[in-house]
Amino acid sequence: MTLNKLDQAAQAAGIALRFINANGEPATISDDTKRALLAVMDAPTGKAPPLPPVQVFSGRMQRQVTPQGSGEFHWQLTSEQGKQFHGSVQGGEPLTLPPRLPQGYHQLILRKGRQQWQTRIILAPRRCYLPAPLEQGEKRWGALVQLYTLRSEHNWGMGDFGDLERMLEQVAAQGGDFVGLNPLHALYPAQPEMASPYSPTSRRWLNVLYIDVSQLTDFQQSHAAQRWWNSAKTRRMLEKARVSEWVDYSTVAELKIHALRLAWQAFRRHGVQQDAFQQFVVEGGEHLRYQAAFDGIQAERHTDDQQAWGWTGWPEGWRNAQQTEVQQWCMQHEDEIQFWSWLQWLAQQQFAQCWQRSQQLGMAVGLYRDLAVGVAQGSAETWQDPQLYKLGASVGAPPDRLGPLGQNWSLPPLDPHVMRARGYQPFIDLLRANMRDCGALRIDHVMGLLRLWWIPWGETADKGAYVAYPVQDLLAILALESQRHRCMVIGEDLGTVPAEIVSLLRNSGIFSWKVLWFEQHRDGRYRQPEEYPRQSIASASTHDLPTLTGFWEAGDLLLGNKLGLYPGESVLQSLQQQREKQKQALLDALHQAGALAKPSGKQAAKRGMSPALNLAMHRFLTATDSALLGLQPEDWLGMDSPVNVPGTVEQYPNWRRKLSTTLEAMFAEGEVQRLLKAVSIGRKRV
Known part of the structure; x- marks a missing residue:
């Protein structure tokens, strides 16, 4: 079929002209959408250079580049280690790279007369890093924690890095191997109620509200800080923040930023660790400087205009x-x-301390971080680099059965053409910032390495189109950085997963995510534990899904109906009927797997949630063949309320619900100890 000029341009830019919709039917993209997306992209135009800006070689790929054009080119290759190679090659003929060139980032320069071109050569391993115990067939478990939800006798109203260190110690004491975290990305300290960890201002820096202020020597030894700390007003505010059922971000931020400014004055006076801080500033470069400037301007403008948010x-x-x-x-x-900038330094120091503690405790994974799919429209990242982020579009998902109009996440996409033109440096910097001080990195919506649903700004999600990303190159770089940082990779591959990426992820050594609620055969039967793939992490739920108790009692459906998420009573009834079938299928699976005593004739519909049923579900998950198992403290405690309700903004206090008890009390509770003991013993049965 001959394509018209618009379709040719769209296809060349990576815009898919058609896709398979949620009903399994082919759907086409409108011309208006093609024009709108082409208008915001920086797709290459004009005559192509002899070599592309970057070439990536993975595994045992043939390491050859072929300059386009005629005549003789002189070349110089400088390795990452500084070693140089020289030679010449005719245009159109292959240039074989020097043998024994190590994995890494190298620079190739082509010259012809007075003209010169540069291309980055990246040599990468085929697979991501895997910790030795997992490579040897061991199975490990850990806790999946939304850090801000932690209550403790020490924090100031939300979980912090001090709590994280104590959580690691407690999990290790129970036989666990890691603590998995929500994205810790920088948010908006001047606008603390903008609390979604998946709509950050930067994915390269940390949320400074996680700093444990009480740990700081400059806070402890400052007379001004201690007077403020011991004042009646401060104690009242602290108590208010601690006892609140929901995280009171405004009060927490007011307390912490004031305390940190007092500690900053002390730090500036005494000069201890000034050199280390200034080295951090130098290494952070312009990116850190403008992140700090953004936070400062935001704080100043917020004083004048309470509604001002983002640039x-x-x-x-x-x-x-x-x-x-x-x-x-x-x-x-x-x-x-x-x-x-100092706050970022403190946050990095305290998080690194948590990682070091996990290694002292002998944890193979220790900590795993979560990389969000993008940044917010008015973020520091888009303010710094408007060419890289396409503000004329937003990322989302096409229509499906649950969302007839699709989803619009209001996150501007990274332009794949700009990334490629820059030798993938933005992607490399992002991985390096998020792989430091951890043993695993979870990549949210990992399908975004292959394609993302771009929606022209101001349009509804059904007016979007899939835009391709250089998945082979990105996976190779991911494997290289993973090996260098000794950081394994977990891909959040839930929902509709394109067939072409499944084998790519598996062959790259990226772990799949297996959520209990979704692991059903076509006939509704739940998969048995031995059917879970070894290269995966299993869990009961996620931050977007109901807890074990919430699922079993169908509290999520009642909440969704209360919040107006369902268009009519018939939809709720249909979902409730579906849930009853799921519950019965799950109960049957628990019996079949031996996680629960044989049936006594009591059907799921008549069986309420109980400690015995909760333990059986955990035993079932423990028996899965997945190398990793992630468990939520909410499920240990029998909590039913979710931390996030997708599709809501104002209707529900997302990202604010705390755990029902403190860390200290939770791990002292007999029921929790028995449950975790059963999990730890079960995971050792390989």
Whole structure:
């Protein structure tokens, strides 16, 4: 079939002209969508250079590049280690790279007369890193924790890095191997109620509200800080934040930022660790500087305008980090930039301390971090680099049975053409920032390495199209950074997974995610534990799904109906009927697997949630063949309320629900100890 010019341009830019919808039927993309997406992309135009800006070789691929054109080219290859190679090659003929060139990032320069071209050569392993115990066939378990939900006798109203260290110690004492975390990405300290960890301002820096202020020597030894800390007003605010059922981000932020400013004054005076901090600033470069400037400007503007959020609400002259007004502000507010940079340094130090503690405890995985799929529209990242992030589009998902209009996540996509033109450096920097100080990295919506659903800005999600990403190159770089950081990779591959990426992920050594609720055969039967693939992590649920108790009691369905998520009573009834079938199928699976005593004639519909049933579900998960098992403290405690209800913004207090008890009390509870003992023993039966 001959394509018209619009379709040719769209296809060349990686825009899929058609896709298979949720009903399994082919669907086509409108011309308006093609034009809108082409208008925001930086797809290459004009005459192509002799070599592309980057070439990636994985595993045992033939390491050859072929300059396009005629005549003789002179080449110089500089390895990552600084070793140089020289030679010449005719245009159109293959140039074989030097033998024994190590894995890594190398620079190739082509010259012809006065012209010169550069291309990055990346040599990568075929598979991601795997910890030795998992490679030897062992099975490990850990806790999946939304860090802010932790209550303790020490924190200031939300979980912090001090709690994380104590959580690691408790999990290790129970036989666990890791603590899995929600994204710890930087949010908005001046607008703390913007609390979704999946809509960050930056994926390269940390949320400074996780700093455990009480640990800081500069806070402990500052007379001004201690006077404030012991004042009646501060104690009242602290108690209010601690006893609140939901995380009171505004009060927590007010307490912490004030305390940190007092500690900053002490740090500036005494000079201890100044060199280490300044080294951190130098290594962070412009990216850290503008992250700190963004936080400082945001705090200043919020004082004047309580509704101002993100740079999109700022005056015209402030909407880009390079604009004159911003540069003048930076020159006049150097101390403010230093303060916000210092907070990032503290956060990195405390998180690194948690990682070091996990290694002292002998944990193979220790910590795993979560990489969100993108950043918010008005974020520091888009403010710094508007060419990389396409603000004229948003990422989401096409229509399906549960969402007839699709999903729009309001996250501007990374332009794959800009990434490639930059030698994939933005992707490399992102991985390095998130693989430091951890043993595993979970990649949210891992299908985004292959394709993302782009929606023209201002349109509904059904007006979008799939845009291709250089999946082979990205997987190779992911494997290289994974091996260098000794950090395994877990892919969140739930939902509709394109067939072409399944084998790519498996062959790259990326772990799949297996959630109990979804592991059913076509006839409704739940998969038995031995049917779970070894290269996976199993879990009962996720932050977007009901807890064990919530599922069994169908509390999520009643909540969804209360929040107006279902268009009519008939939809609720249909979902409830489906849930009863799921419960019975799950009960049958528990019996078949021997996780629960043989049937006594009592059907699932008549059986309420109980400690015995909760333990049986955990035993079932423990028996799965998945190398990793992630368990939620909410399920140990029998909690029924979710931490997040997808499809809601104002209707439900997402990302705020705390655990029902403190860390100290939870691990002292006999029922929890018995459950975790059963899990630990069960995981050792390989």
